[in-house]
Amino acid sequence: IFAAVALVVAPLLTSCIHKDLDMPSGDAVQVNVRFDWSGAPDAKVAGMSLWLFPEDGGKPLPYDFGNQRGGTITVPLGRYRAIYINNDTETILMRGTKQYDSFELYTRPSTLLEPLNTNGVPASANPRKEPVVLAPEAVWGGSRADISLQPGAGKYTLTLPVSPRVCTYSFELKDVKNLKYVSAVGAAFSGVAGSFFPGEDKPSEQRSMVPFRAESDGKSVVTGKAFVFGASANTDTMRTLTLIFILADGSRHCHHFDVSAQVNNAPDKRNVHIRLEGLELPKPIVNGGGFHPEVEDWETENEELKM
Numbered sequence: 001i002f003a004a005v006a007l008v009v010a011p012l013l014t015s016c017i018h019k020d021l022d023m024p025s026g027d028a029v030q031v032n033v034r035f036d037w038s039g040a041p042d043a044k045v046a047g048m049s050l051w052l053f054p055e056d057g058g059k060p061l062p063y064d065f066g067n068q069r070g071g072t073i074t075v076p077l078g079r080y081r082a083i084y085i086n087n088d089t090e091t092i093l094m095r096g097t098k099q100y101d102s103f104e105l106y107t108r109p110s111t112l113l114e115p116l117n118t119n120g121v122p123a124s125a126n127p128r129k130e131p132v133v134l135a136p137e138a139v140w141g142g143s144r145a146d147i148s149l150q151p152g153a154g155k156y157t158l159t160l161p162v163s164p165r166v167c168t169y170s171f172e173l174k175d176v177k178n179l180k181y182v183s184a185v186g187a188a189f190s191g192v193a194g195s196f197f198p199g200e201d202k203p204s205e206q207r208s209m210v211p212f213r214a215e216s217d218g219k220s221v222v223t224g225k226a227f228v229f230g231a232s233a234n235t236d237t238m239r240t241l242t243l244i245f246i247l248a249d250g251s252r253h254c255h256h257f258d259v260s261a262q263v264n265n266a267p268d269k270r271n272v273h274i275r276l277e278g279l280e281l282p283k284p285i286v287n288g289g290g291f292h293p294e295v296e297d298w299e300t301e302n303e304e305l306k307m
Contacts, residue, residue, distance in 0.1 A: 027077050029149055031156045033063070033070040035084070039163045043140050044068070046088035050160070052147070053100040055079040060098065070160075079148050083198050084160055085141030091134055100145075104204070105165070105229070106195035107134040112244065115213040116186050125242060125254045126190075132209045133194050135226045139165035143199045164270055165198055169263075170225035171214075171241055171274040178281040179222070185214040186244040187224045191236070191263075196229040203230035214243065230270075231263055239263040241274060249284035 035048055045068045052061040052075060061080075063073050064087060081100045085092075096102030110132050112121045126132065140162050149156060169189055188211040193203030214224035222243065231239065241257040259274050266272040 027151065028074050029077060029156055030072055031075050031149065031158050032072050033065070033158050033160065035065075035068060035070045036159050036161045037068065039161055040140055043138070043162070043164075045086035045140060047086065048084055048141070049087040050082060050084040051097070051103070052080040052082050055081065060100075075149055077149050077151055081143070081145045081199070082147055082158075082160065083141070083143045084162075085139055085165060085198060089137045089139065091137050092139060100143075100199045101197070103199050104195050104197055105136070105139065107136050110134040110211055112188055112209065112211045112242070113186050115211050116184050116246070118246075120252075121244075122254075125244065126209060127256075128190065128207070128238075130190055130207050130209045131194055132188070132211060135210045135212050136166050136229060138227060139196075141165050141198060143201065145199075165196065165201075166227045167230045167270045167272065168225060169228050169272045169274070171223065171259075171276060173222040173243070173257075173276040173279060174220065175277050176216075176220050176222055176279045176281065178283055179216055179220055180218055181247050181284045182216055182218075182245050182281065183248050184246045185216050185222055185224075186246075187212055187214040187226075188242045188244075189226065189228060189239070190242060191232055191234075191239040191260075193229040193232045203233050205232060205234045207232045207234050207236060209242070237264055241276075245281055247282070247284040251282075251284060253281060255279060 033050060037043060048065045048068055048070070050063045050065070056078065061075065065071050083100065083103050091107050093106050093108065094104065095106065096104045111119055112125055112132055113119055142161055142163055144160065147158065188209045190209040191207050192210050194206035194208035195204040197204065210226055210228050212224060212226035214222050216222050237260060239260045241259045243255045243257070245253045247253070257276055262274045263272055
């Protein structure tokens with residue numbers, strides 16, 4: 001009886017951070033998990049999570065590591081597919097985690113002006129009525145579909161290459177007139193994926209808007225950067241950058257820029273930089289630094305761009 005109990009308890013005691021696991025029956029082996037960061041040498045995370053999905057069915061086996069290097073775990077013999085990501089994020093949510101193919105990363109709903117800690121957005125700011133979702137944090141990880149733990153091989157070493165699981169979209173808008181009258185700038189990318197399937201390394205088809213805060217130099221240049229799950233896999237390939245300028249008198253001016261060509265034809269799909277030029281903003285009714293969020297005057301324009 002003691003020996004039987006030991007076989008059941010041993011796998012639980014050797015995980016790096018212990019969880020109650022529903023282990024398949026059969027013998028188990030020690031596996032040295034090593035996360036390979038050579039593809040992301042500058043990334044720093046507090047820890048990693050690994051899910052092993054048995055090829056013959058059954059519940060996935062989750063393991064947590066309190067560092068980014070890895071550690072030794074105990075795994076029942078068999079064939080597995082794996083998904084692994086950093087576990088130190090606050091915005092990343094997960095669903096469909098019982099199956100490798102349905103494992104999905106997503107973020108909660110948001111509003112276009114949440115990054116500016118204000119609200120009051122007219123329908124013209126989101127003409128396609130796309131869901132507005134929070135920008136994800138940096139996600140690092142990967143997947144493998146070829147893990148085989150067979151008897152007689154001794155101690156296994158499982159090397160898991162790590163790479164970015166989100167994309168960086170940035171922009172620079174030059175030659176903006178009357179920028180000195182602007183109190184704050186909100187931005188949003190539309191036509192981006194609302195979620196991501198790490199097992200297939202594939203963004204979802206759901207078209208969404210991701211808001212973020214932009215920065216003004218107070219003279220003529222506006223810049224901004226956000227993490228996104230990538231361009232939506234939807235057949236609709238329209239991509240838009242929306243900028244919301246809040247002037248000193250509280251009035252708000254929304255401008256839409258068609259950036260489809262720059263996003264869809266970007267040489268590096270994970271690092272997309274958009275260059276825009278030319279925009280004239282109105283002067284505020286009240287000159288000076290007064291910020292009056294109760295004023296709800298809006299103007300929305302679609303911009304023809306020089307790129």
